[in-house]
Amino acid sequence: MRLYSTLSGDREELDTGDGVGLYVCGVTPYDSAHVGHAMSLIVYDVLVRYLRWRGIQVRYVSNYTDVDDKLLERASQLERDPLELAAANIEQWEREQDALGLLAPDVRPRVTAEIEPIIETIERIIANDLAYVAESGDVYFRVQAKDDYGKLSHRNIDQLRQGTRFEPGDGKEFALDFALWKAQKSGEPAWPSPWGPGRPGWHIECTTMAQRYLGETFDVHGGGVDLVFPHHDNEVAQAEAASGRPFARIWMHNGMVQRNHEKMAKSTGNVVGVEEALERWGPDAIRLFVLNSHYHGPNNLTDDAMTAAMRAVERLATALREAADAPGAPLDAAGYRSRFIEAMEDDLATPQALAVLFDLARAINRGRDAGEPVAEAQATLQELAGVLGLRLDAPETATAQVSAAELSKLAASLDVSCGGTDVESTMEALLERRQAARQERDFALADRIRDGLGALGIAIEDTPDGARWSVKR
RNA sequence: GGCCACGUAGCCAAGCGGCAAGGCAGGGGUCUGCAAAACCCCGAUCACCGGUUCGAAUCCGGUCGUGGCCUCCA
Numbered sequence: 001m002r003l004y005s006t007l008s009g010d011r012e013e014l015d016t017g018d019g020v021g022l023y024v025c026g027v028t029p030y031d032s033a034h035v036g037h038a039m040s041l042i043v044y045d046v047l048v049r050y051l052r053w054r055g056i057q058v059r060y061v062s063n064y065t066d067v068d069d070k071l072l073e074r075a076s077q078l079e080r081d082p083l084e085l086a087a088a089n090i091e092q093w094e095r096e097q098d099a100l101g102l103l104a105p106d107v108r109p110r111v112t113a114e115i116e117p118i119i120e121t122i123e124r125i126i127a128n129d130l131a132y133v134a135e136s137g138d139v140y141f142r143v144q145a146k147d148d149y150g151k152l153s154h155r156n157i158d159q160l161r162q163g164t165r166f167e168p169g170d171g172k173e174f175a176l177d178f179a180l181w182k183a184q185k186s187g188e189p190a191w192p193s194p195w196g197p198g199r200p201g202w203h204i205e206c207t208t209m210a211q212r213y214l215g216e217t218f219d220v221h222g223g224g225v226d227l228v229f230p231h232h233d234n235e236v237a238q239a240e241a242a243s244g245r246p247f248a249r250i251w252m253h254n255g256m257v258q259r260n261h262e263k264m265a266k267s268t269g270n271v272v273g274v275e276e277a278l279e280r281w282g283p284d285a286i287r288l289f290v291l292n293s294h295y296h297g298p299n300n301l302t303d304d305a306m307t308a309a310m311r312a313v314e315r316l317a318t319a320l321r322e323a324a325d326a327p328g329a330p331l332d333a334a335g336y337r338s339r340f341i342e343a344m345e346d347d348l349a350t351p352q353a354l355a356v357l358f359d360l361a362r363a364i365n366r367g368r369d370a371g372e373p374v375a376e377a378q379a380t381l382q383e384l385a386g387v388l389g390l391r392l393d394a395p396e397t398a399t400a401q402v403s404a405a406e407l408s409k410l411a412a413s414l415d416v417s418c419g420g421t422d423v424e425s426t427m428e429a430l431l432e433r434r435q436a437a438r439q440e441r442d443f444a445l446a447d448r449i450r451d452g453l454g455a456l457g458i459a460i461e462d463t464p465d466g467a468r469w470s471v472k473r
Numbered sequence: 474g475g476c477c478a479c480g481u482a483g484c485c486a487a488g489c490g491g492c493a494a495g496g497c498a499g500g501g502g503u504c505u506g507c508a509a510a511a512c513c514c515c516g517a518u519c520a521c522c523g524g525u526u527c528g529a530a531u532c533c534g535g536u537c538g539u540g541g542c543c544u545c546c547a
Contacts, residue, residue, distance in 0.1 A: 033547090153542075256547075266545085288496090304497080309496085355487070463510085
């Protein structure tokens with residue numbers, strides 16, 4: 001499999017020989033998650049699913065940075081304990097990750113539980129002369145001592161100095177030096193260290209956790225493109241300074257979710273929360289929206305795009321509807337399977353992989369219309385969709401979304417008597433009454449029943465085997 | 474100012490030198506009591522200007538435009 005690496009600026013062959021180690025930067029849980037965070041994890045989730053499906057062992061590590069400046073600031077605004085705030089947000093985010101159909105990483109380290117190893121990493125960097133302790137008790141990375149600093153973002157120190165936001169001070173030797181350890185300020189949570197009480201700087205936690213759980217050198221490090229500089233550049237610098245060895249071989253970066261062509265971020269106030277997105281569009285549509293464009297580029301979230309994604313999900317789900325046993329030669333899905341693999345092998349080309357799924361869906365529908373057995377091809381479609389993390393639940397299983405009371409009211413208003421008041425039996429009675437009306441060619445009544453159900457958000461479709469109902473999305 | 478992406482049909486979006494995927498929307502048809510679903514048919518001189526090549530959406534240079542990053546960031 002080839003993956004584009006930001007480090008080399010080119011596609012690299014992923015060595016899957018003795019398994020794959022993957023580290024993905026998770027969120028700083030100072031607030032609830034939005035669709036941008038979901039996109040990021042969906043991309044790496046698909047990578048993991050695909051590799052495992054191909055029989056490759058994957059160790060998937062994704063962290064929570066549960067202590068940092070932003071979190072402390074938010075906690076103080078809310079007058080809450082920062083660690084407790086982080087824990088609460090993580091809990092919510094993990095529930096949402098489940099709802100999004102995201103695989104749980106094998107390891108989900110948290111900074112607050114990794115303080116000792118982080119201190120050890122910093123000590124190694126100091127011992128290698130690439131970091132120093134300031135009078136304040138802060139520890140800084142000595143940027144100028146690392147001659148390839150900035151290689152990930154393809155910048156050098158001179159270019160970076162032109163930025164005006166770097167400020168000397170706090171005992172830094174050089175303006176671009178960044179903190180590995182921050183000495184405690186009043187009221188902040190702190191842990192003991194050789195340099196006095198304090199907490200880790202922003203980048204050191206990922207370096208430490210990645211190396212601890214995946215080794216000094218590992219296969220793939222992922223995250224949003226907005227993390228390339230400084231976060232990932234600093235991770236690289238620290239890791240190499242600590243171990244003297246290369247860090248991640250491949251650096252994978254996903255593009256940003258935009259709204260109105262502007263990055264979705266708390267700071268711009270254009271966020272769509274994961275909770276809201278799940279409610280409005282559901283997990284499959286969110287996933288299809290993300291995978292329909294290449295993970296590299298930006299992805300503009302609009303209501304139209306999401307509506308289209310929901311309809312597209314329905315199209316795939318419809319192709320999985322049970323088909324009657326049929327004579328004839330069964331539809332062979334092997335070609336679709338290999339096209340799917342080819343697409344995925346090429347830098348996780350999910351838009352093309354999806355196109356293969358749609359082509360297969362069309363072939364299934366065509367085969368079914370032609371009276372060919374398609375069950376095997378349907379199983380392949382379900383399997384390949386599963387590799388992308390799409391569930392494709394049949395909409396008719398959504399009984400829980402229907403109000404039994406409203407349904408009973410409708411039945412009563414149409415003089416349809418039913419055996420019970422639950423959704424199942426009321427629906428059955430209504431559909432039977434309608435079927436009888438159709439046979440008596442009383443289409444007015446049949447249409448009244450269909451329209452009444454339609455008003456409740458239930459769609460009726462007539463098939464040779466009787467009527468089928470589903471919840472409209 | 475610097476670094477990095479990108480500009481393809483009404484909308485979303487593939488494409489990595491050899492006749493322009495896929496989805497949504499729209500139009501026509503088949504099927505249906507009518508619908509729905511499904512199936513068939515219909516749509517692009519690839520931002521603009523030069524260059525390289527037998528051949529360019531694809532490579533090179535320039536122009537215009539959009540987005541991301543330059544110590545909050547998925």
